[in-house]
């Protein structure tokens with residue numbers, strides 16, 4: 001499903017959650033939505049899932065206004081980290097309820113996932129740990145097979161091995177059952193290998209929407225002996241520095257001219273792609289360069 005926003009603003013009494021946001025998420029792809037706390041990500045998701053109307057501007061899913069087309073919401077699955085799951089019922093009852101609401105829900109797949117993630121179907125959701133509740137939310141999102149699946153920091157509570165299993169499962173299922181995903185997360189380095197496009201919100205405004213591959217060329221890293229690297233980057237816009245013993249890795253925003261690049265390579269400096277995390281921090285600094 002295709003998602004299009006045109007000049008969308010959401011204003012509350014004391015806050016502007018979204019400010020003239022225009023964007024386009026193409027169908028059948030995995031999109032990443034990044035932003036600091038309060039950037040407007042959850043507000044954006046609730047507009048798409050018909051949980052709220054914009055103050056101004058237009059929100060369209062496959063060309064239709066989700067607020068006016070109730071039938072569309074069956075096709076859209078929004079799962080939040082808090083877990084939109086029943087709190088008093090066993091996992092199996094929760095899945096049964098979701099199955100009745102969602103025509104595309106694959107119950108057999110959901111049961112397999114419960115097993116694969118080491119959960120017990122009879123466990124009551126309110127007795128689960130935070131991470132386990134997040135896992136139930138993730139299982140619902142995966143098994144929903146909803147043409148538009150929105151994950152709002154759903155994997156935040158999970159431990160690292162569970163998150164990895166979730167990413168692996170998402171990629172494997174996506175290959176067999178392509179659909180449109182939009183995933184928000186603060187765990188940018190983990191999200192980077194999964195997402196095909198990057199959208200960054202900052203204080204309610206869109207600061208980037210780009211192909212992930214193109215984002216990686218918006219800067220570069222130089223890795224090598226600290227003194228050599230420091231000399232090379234002097235005067236360049238540095239947006240990240242990491243030292244590992246005598247080795248320094250510096251992230252530079254923008255391109256290096258051919259001469260500098262040649263000098264770097266001649267000095268044995270390793271030149272790599274920009275980490276999305278460094279770019280994100282740079283673009284969402286309170287006083288960006």
Ligand SMILES: Nc1ncnc2c1ncn2[C@@H]1O[C@H](COP(=O)(O)OP(=O)(O)OP(=O)(O)O)[C@@H](O)[C@H]1O
Nearest residue numbers: 012015016017035036037038039040041042043044
């Ligand atoms: N119902 C509301 N009433 C008033 N202000 C709100 C409401 N919902 C959100 N806001 C404000 O809108 C802004 C955006 O909030 P939103 O929850 O969309 O951000 P977010 O990017 O999801 O943040 P986080 O990463 O912390 O979850 C914040 O300043 C928030 O305080």
